[in-house]
Amino acid sequence: MSSFEYNQERDSEDIDRVTLTDEKGFTLDCYIENAIEGNDGTYLLLMPVDIPVVILSWDGEEEDSDNNEEISNGVLLEDPIEIEEIFADAKAVLAELDLTLKLTAFTLTLTGELPPIEDDGILTLELGNEEPSLESEELQFLKDFYHNKQKYSIYTPLSPLLFLAKYNLLGKVELVSPEDQQMQVILEELLFDDMDE
Incomplete structure (x- = not known):
């Protein structure tokens, strides 16, 4: 069972939520997985309420x-x-799979019940060029389609998609980059604290 199937079964009244908004005005509802107080505000570990998806474009003659x-x-x-x-x-x-795709901030998402995971429907996505074996992500295949004779495939990550955010001075939630050295420490604290619960 994937993390997102578990995520959908949560009692929404027991979990705090926030809404992220991107520069285009698209929104993404997220559960607050964990929160810690920092010197300059409250940092949050967020996971989308709906199921994130990615789309792959398969190499073709016109693909750049x-x-x-x-x-x-x-x-x-x-x-x-x-x-x-x-x-x-x-x-x-x-x-066709009784899933509803939504154009949301920072990632596409969908609602509905995912089909059962099949071993031959799992793709390993290699992240980074130097040592791909250290960073990879497994994706569950959902559906293929064609647009202008180009083949595309839709997948959902098997691991949770997490965002690092903080409440700004106006009390609004904004994303922060986990690449920053100081943010790495905060992110690790949020993740390990969340695992202990």
Whole structure:
């Protein structure tokens, strides 16, 4: 059972939620997994309420992958303009599985009950170029579709998608980069504290 299937079964009244908003005005509802007080505010570990998804574009004659990560012979779709262009087709094929795709902030998400995980439907996504064996993510296959003769595949991560955020001086929640050295310490504290509970 994936983390997201468990996530959907939560009693929403027992879990605090916040809403993240991106610069385009899209929103993403998240559960607060953990929180700690820092010198400059409250830091939060967040997980989306709905199920995150990623879309891969499979190499074709017209595919330009200069700015994207290579994944075997597939490319992770990250360009918001391209995602919006194929969104209607992706939403239509997921509807066949009784899943509803949503254009949300920071990641695409969907609602509904995921199909059972099958071993032959799992793809390992290699992250980074130097030592890919150290950073990889497993994805569960959901559906293929075509847009303008280009093949795309929709997957959901098997591991939880987590965001690091903090309450700013106005009391609004904003994302912070986990790459920052100081944030690394806070993120580790949030993660280990969350595992202990």
